Amino acid sequence: MPKSLDFVVGGGSIAGLAFAAEAAKRGATVLVAEEHPEIGEPEKCDGLVSLRGLRRFGYLPEEPVVQNQIASAVIHSPADRNFAVNATGLEVVVLERSAYDKQMAAAATSNGAVVRTGARVSEFVERADGVSVRIGGETIHAEYYVDATGPASSPRRGILPAAKYEIEADWVREPVVEVFLDADRYPGFFAWVIPCGRNRAKVGAAGHGVSPFKALDGFLSGRRCKILRRVSAPIYIGGPTSKFVHGRRILVGESAGQVKPTTAGGIMTSLAGAITAARWACKSLELKDPGQLANYQPEWESAFLKEMKAMLRLRGVIEKLSNDDLEAVIETATPKLVLKLSQTDFDFHATALFGALGISGLLRIAKIVASAEVRSLLVSS
Ligand SMILES: Cc1cc2nc3c(=O)[nH]c(=O)nc-3n(C[C@H](O)[C@H](O)[C@H](O)COP(=O)(O)OP(=O)(O)OC[C@H]3O[C@@H](n4cnc5c(N)ncnc54)[C@H](O)[C@@H]3O)c2cc1C
Known part of the structure; x- marks a missing residue:
């Protein structure tokens, strides 16, 4: 089989782009295929992240990407008792996630990776000496297929439907993240308000067996606001999958369940997974030893599995x-x-x-x- 590339990556979001940037930096040939016409769009994620976490992996957001710095988190009980955690020392910020993904795409391309948009991976076939990946009407051959397609391939059992609005309102508390617990309205999860500057916030709701838009509309009833954008997106809370590498298919990010089961936050842990995978995948090519890839999962797990x-x-x-x-x-x-x-x-x-x-x-x-x-x-x- 003719081999034209080292890696084909399905999915051009944080995990796929971080894998591409790291692998290309090490001299690998990489193609990223993203099904949407624009990187970062439609924006689903709220972008709440700790800079401390991102700093560990070397992809700090550029200044315009940071929308807000968070000073505290207030947790509300169903009867609206609450307590506030001072977050000034935790370096928590709100990113414009679409802009952060574009920053990652620029890093990947400047390292030599090719990022193709409007390119859907429809099939992946593994052979003894490589993979064939069907993208649009074309078949591309490579050593490995990197599955960074997110919820499309995360296990169904860990998926919760979620609804999110971007709103403008005078009750948005800057710079305070608010979490609202209520076992009847949001069973097993919560509603949230994440301020992103200029009286704007990303508000959302999720819960087992509820209609998330109904739950979110219920949350907003009595809280006057202008809705700027509506997003329906599943969140993943099922924990890491048992296997990150299946032959020549490498799972990174949400595809591998590298997402926090408490909050469904996955930016940092997915970034960590992608960077670790890229390092070991490149090592396996360099040494012509596929066994090197077996180091990816234990290294990620040694950092995150206990948590x-x-x-x-x-x-x-x-x-x-x-x-x-x-x-x-x-x-x-x-x-x-x-x-x-x-x-x-x-x-x-x-x-x-x-x-x-x-x-x-x-x-x-x-x-x-x-x-x-x-x-x-x-x-x-
Ligand atoms: C409503 C919501 C709010 C969130 N808020 C936060 C937050 O505040 N903080 C945080 O840390 N995390 C948050 N997350 C989680 C975070 O967005 C994900 O964990 C993270 O984006 C995972 O990155 P990923 O690259 O693995 O997958 P994704 O970001 O899901 O990207 C997968 C990509 O693959 C593409 N794709 C899918 N199928 C194909 C295909 N067949 N061919 C080509 N491309 C394909 C998709 O278009 C997409 O671009 C939130 C998630 C949701 C849904």
Whole structure:
């Protein structure tokens, strides 16, 4: 089979573009195929991210890409008790995600990768000595296919439908991210408000078994605002997949489930996955040793798996709680706990939360969860 390229990447978003930029920097020949006509559009993601996380991987956003710097996060209970975590030390910003993807595309092309838009990958066939990837009416041959198609290939069981509006309103609190918990309106998830400057915000809602647009309209009823843009997009909360490499198909980003199961935030963890994969994939080509690629998954997991498992545990707890339980849990947020949370790492919030709760806090939560467990047993029997 004639080989023209080292890598064909399906999906030109954060993971695909970061893979391309890193692999091309190492001298590999790379083609990125993005199905939409413009990189970054339609914009689904809210772009809430920690600069600390991005700095680790060398792709800090250029200044115009940053819409806002976040100073605190307020968590609201269903009865609107709330507590605020000071986020000034956490370096959390809101990115214009479409502009960040364009920045990544520019990095990839300036390193020598080709980024093709309006190019949908419709088929991938693996052969002993390479892959054939069907893009539009053309078949391209390469050593590896990198699947960065996001929710299109993440496992269905972890997908939640979500709705998001970009709004303008005088009640948007700058620069405060707000999270609204309510087990009836947003079961297992929440509604959110992320301010992006000039009285604008990205507001969204998701939950198991609910119509997200109905939930979001319910959230906004009584909160006057002008809706500038409506987006329907699934979020992924199922945790990392068990295998990142399948023969000559390399999964990166959301395709590999490299997304936080608590918040569905995946910018940093997907970037990390793509960069790690590119390094080991290039090594395997350089040494003509496909076994090198086996280092990708353990390296990503050594950085994130412990936290992802903690997040899945936290998600398991949240999904069992009723609104009364949520009120009781919010009550456990003592000033000492809130202070500890403000001194942790935005990207490792589940282990930080468990650590900050300590034994006594965990026991208090365990009591609430135990009663929720008993209740769910009664309901299911
Ligand atoms: C509503 C919403 C809000 C979010 N907010 C945040 C946030 O605030 N912070 C955060 O960190 N994360 C957030 N996320 C998650 C974040 O957007 C994703 O985790 C991240 O974008 C994953 O990147 P990716 O490159 O793996 O996949 P994606 O960004 O999903 O990109 C996949 C790309 O593949 C393309 N594609 C799909 N199929 C094909 C095909 N067959 N051929 C060619 N191209 C194809 C798509 O068009 C797309 O461009 C949010 C997600 C949603 C839905």
